[in-house]
Amino acid sequence: MARVRLENVCKSYDNSEHMAVSDFSLEVQDKEFVVLVGPSGCGKTTTLRMIAGLEDITSGGLFIDDRLVNDLEPKDRDIAMVFQNYALYPHMSVFDNMGFALKLRKRPKEEIAAAVNEAARILSIGHLLDRKPRQLSGGERQRVAIGRAIVRHPKVFLMDEPLSNLDAKMRTQMRAEIIKLHKRLNTTFVYVTHDQVEAMTLGDRIVVMKDGLIQQIDTPQNIYDTPANVFVAGFIGTPQMNLFHGARLVLAAGDYYVRMFGREFLLPEEKQQILKGKGAAEQAVIAGVRPDDFELTAGGSGITALPDLGEVMGSEVILHVRIPKEGVGIADLSEAEGVVESDDENLNWVGAVIVQKGGASGSTEAVSILPDASKINLFDPATQANLLL
Ligand code: ATP
Numbered sequence: 001m002a003r004v005r006l007e008n009v010c011k012s013y014d015n016s017e018h019m020a021v022s023d024f025s026l027e028v029q030d031k032e033f034v035v036l037v038g039p040s041g042c043g044k045t046t047t048l049r050m051i052a053g054l055e056d057i058t059s060g061g062l063f064i065d066d067r068l069v070n071d072l073e074p075k076d077r078d079i080a081m082v083f084q085n086y087a088l089y090p091h092m093s094v095f096d097n098m099g100f101a102l103k104l105r106k107r108p109k110e111e112i113a114a115a116v117n118e119a120a121r122i123l124s125i126g127h128l129l130d131r132k133p134r135q136l137s138g139g140e141r142q143r144v145a146i147g148r149a150i151v152r153h154p155k156v157f158l159m160d161e162p163l164s165n166l167d168a169k170m171r172t173q174m175r176a177e178i179i180k181l182h183k184r185l186n187t188t189f190v191y192v193t194h195d196q197v198e199a200m201t202l203g204d205r206i207v208v209m210k211d212g213l214i215q216q217i218d219t220p221q222n223i224y225d226t227p228a229n230v231f232v233a234g235f236i237g238t239p240q241m242n243l244f245h246g247a248r249l250v251l252a253a254g255d256y257y258v259r260m261f262g263r264e265f266l267l268p269e270e271k272q273q274i275l276k277g278k279g280a281a282e283q284a285v286i287a288g289v290r291p292d293d294f295e296l297t298a299g300g301s302g303i304t305a306l307p308d309l310g311e312v313m314g315s316e317v318i319l320h321v322r323i324p325k326e327g328v329g330i331a332d333l334s335e336a337e338g339v340v341e342s343d344d345e346n347l348n349w350v351g352a353v354i355v356q357k358g359g360a361s362g363s364t365e366a367v368s369i370l371p372d373a374s375k376i377n378l379f380d381p382a383t384q385a386n387l388l389l
Pocket of ligand 1: 014020038042043046047194235
């Protein structure tokens with residue numbers, strides 16, 4: 001059993017004004033897989049190192065199973081950490097690397113051998129036990145680093161970008177293995193990455209961070225469907241969510257609509273209820289529509305858009321289009337000048353990215369598109385917060 005709770009945890013290095021982590025509160029449930037994700041420098045590693053006890057906490061409380069552990073030595077926390085750079089001892093065999101922590105604890109030889117062999121079996125590296133780290137591939141080294149953590153039977157596993165040194169194919173493979181490992185070990189995992197795909201696929205819950213602050217904590221699906229703010233909307237999901245700055249929330253006969261590109265889209269019942277509950281007034285909004293949530297319509301009944309570029313992905317094409325602003329005809333569009341995605345107010349069009357299912361059409365003829373109104377997100381231009389949360 002291991003729950004990890006952080007209460008208003010702050011960290012400033014060298015007691016400077018700059019907070020690497022501010023007011024971080026999170027409760028990781030027993031056996032949960034939580035992923036901390038965010039751009040470089042947002043404080044992910046610092047948070048993980050504070051949990052491990054490798055970094056002092058400036059203020060706030062860190063609890064493991066309701067026990068305050070702020071001042072507990074790392075070795076007494078029953079936590080194992082897997083680092084990005086593996087940190088294997090080059091002169092030791094794989095077996096000795098994996099058994100080292102138990103040897104330090106003066107465990108009997110038989111117990112060490114049993115634990116190492118069991119971990120090697122779980123990770124399918126039994127045939128590598130006599131080798132030195134330099135005789136291993138990146139993926140194999142990564143397994144050894146994980147194996148070294150497993151042998152200690154920790155209550156909590158901390159992983160800091162463990163896959164970032166691997167090539168794309170190996171990363172995908174190891175990602176699947178980490179999911180299986182979590183199921184098999186049935187322990188609490190806290191995992192740090194800057195890769196939003198890794199976060200989405202691994203986490204029971206994701207913590208999105210920026211500038212030392214938590215932006216959102218939720219399941220991958222909820223974060224994808226309803227990002228808390230413009231930053232999260234742009235960070236989670238590829239291609240990125242389209243953000244249309246010129247949109248407006250309109251109230252007519254008791255119903256809310258989003259007005260964009262000269263059209264009004266009735267919001268679905270669930271979103272009506274949220275906005276009514278808040279008593280939302282008509283206002284300018286940033287409308288967020290994922291590239292997948294546009295449909296190409298036949299017969300020109302939708303919004304007209306001009307494709308500039310199509311990235312062929314096989315099963316789909318990622319279309320970069322220019323959508324004329326209200327009152328502008330397709331023939332009057334100013335040039336893209338190489339910049340397809342743009343929200344420049346001097347231009348008479350807005351750039352958007354649309355996923356077109358099926359094979360390539362390759363055509364640069366104007367298309368007609370409609371957003372799925374049930375999936376539109378609305379952000380307040382002033383606070384950047386999602387009005388639907
Ligand atoms: P990355 O993905 O690049 O590893 P991160 O999100 O893990 O980034 P941290 O390493 O936690 O970010 O760093 C958070 C902030 O704290 C950054 O502004 C960083 O410069 C600063 N920082 C990190 N370690 C130290 C240190 N030892 N001394 C001073 N400042 C530090």
